[in-house]
């Protein structure tokens with residue numbers, strides 16, 4: 001069972017269109033795209049087998065606007081920076097984020113910030129913003145530095161990187177997100193949380209005993225109970241973790257979030273932060289291990305930084321590390337596709353798209369369009385120097401989205417990445433086993449199927 005969802009305080013534009021039906025295939029037939037199949041699920045299977053190749057093939061066959069069959073029925077994909085700007089900036093308030101993401105996340109992460117539309121979204125985003133101000137951020141950085149140094153010191157010289165960074169990111173979240181110490185309680189929370197995240201991206205959408213969704217629903221019950229128990233201890237107290245900050249955050253009218261709102265925002269925040277960081281750090285490590293010349297280039301800067309740990313005042317430094325991180329997210333966008341639902345009809349590139357259509361933009365393919373990114377499959381961090389970025393469309397690179405829903409944790413993500421690489425590159429030389437061929441699963445989030453074997457040679 002999901003925890004009860006409190007009544008809404010606002011009438012959102014999405015509410016008004018909530019009962020607009022999904023358009024039928026016939027209503028979308030004027031848009032170029034995949035023909036009807038007797039078993040539409042076959043499209044899903046082809047997509048899952050090779051998400052990038054399949055999306056690229058559709059783009060090449062049909063152009064920047066194409067109809068697609070997917071998990072939930074028929075929808076339309078829009079490719080390119082102009083599409084990203086239209087949908088993410090959402091100037092004409094055409095798109096609902098809540099109705100786009102609900103299909104994937106509602107059962108396990110209902111009422112997270114990304115699952116809200118204006119005006120409700122604006123109020124909540126502002127209220128939560130207090131936890132991303134410089135003072136708490138400075139504190140999180142201290143926790144990150146300590147945790148990273150402790151975690152890395154325990155890594156052996158050959159590791160399966162993905163599970164190792166996943167565990168480290170979870171442990172780091174125990175202190176900076178929840179304000180609890182590493183240990184058995186944090187381990188239990190981590191397990192429940194991992195079950196929720198796995199269920200959210202699972203194929204079976206009902207909580208049938210034995211399935212990931214069933215474990216996810218149980219995980220949610222556990223997490224909700226943990227937060228509900230802890231909230232009274234955090235109200236009215238000082239604390240520099242996200243959870244305590246949310247418990248004491250007030251909106252413009254001075255009102256605190258309700259217990260249920262704190263629970264929903266915390267569950268969502270942890271999900272939004274966890275797999276994205278795990279995926280992006282893994283991709284960066286992979287490309288640096290694969291390209292020793294770029295690794296050395298980044299290490300020169302790390303050495304020039306001097307003795308760590310990373311200081312909050314010097315976050316603007318480590319520009320090369322930042323460029324490597326950005327380039328890895330270009331090649332392996334942690335959120336490969338961003339869903340929305342059109343709440344009114346609109347026209348894009350001469351295609352009329354009816355109200356109710358599930359619309360997706362696609363950072364994964366936009367980040368590899370050759371007219372924007374020459375030789376797009378090549379890892380080259382200098383694409384992100386100020387000089388080389390000149391004239392590039394603002395929405396050509398969108399790993400963090402854009403517009404009102406742009407990632408709220410983006411500075412936290414850069415901070416964790418810099419703290420991590422300062423320690424990692426300063427301590428170890430990274431390499432891959434001889435003849436290693438990477439095999440990244442690109443959807444729902446980029447992840448190496450074999451865990452990514454990495455050698456760490458002490459410097």
Ligand code: HEM
Nearest residue numbers: 113114272273276280334335399400401405407408409413
């Ligand atoms: C490399 C790491 C990360 C990536 C690539 C990433 C990516 C994204 C993207 C693409 C969105 C917007 C989705 C949309 O428009 O539908 C988003 C939203 C969000 N992210 Fe992140 N994220 C990362 C890390 C984090 C972290 C560390 C946190 C928290 C500390 C966080 C918190 C959020 C929140 C709260 C939202 C919802 C914002 C809103 O709807 O107003 N993210 N993220």
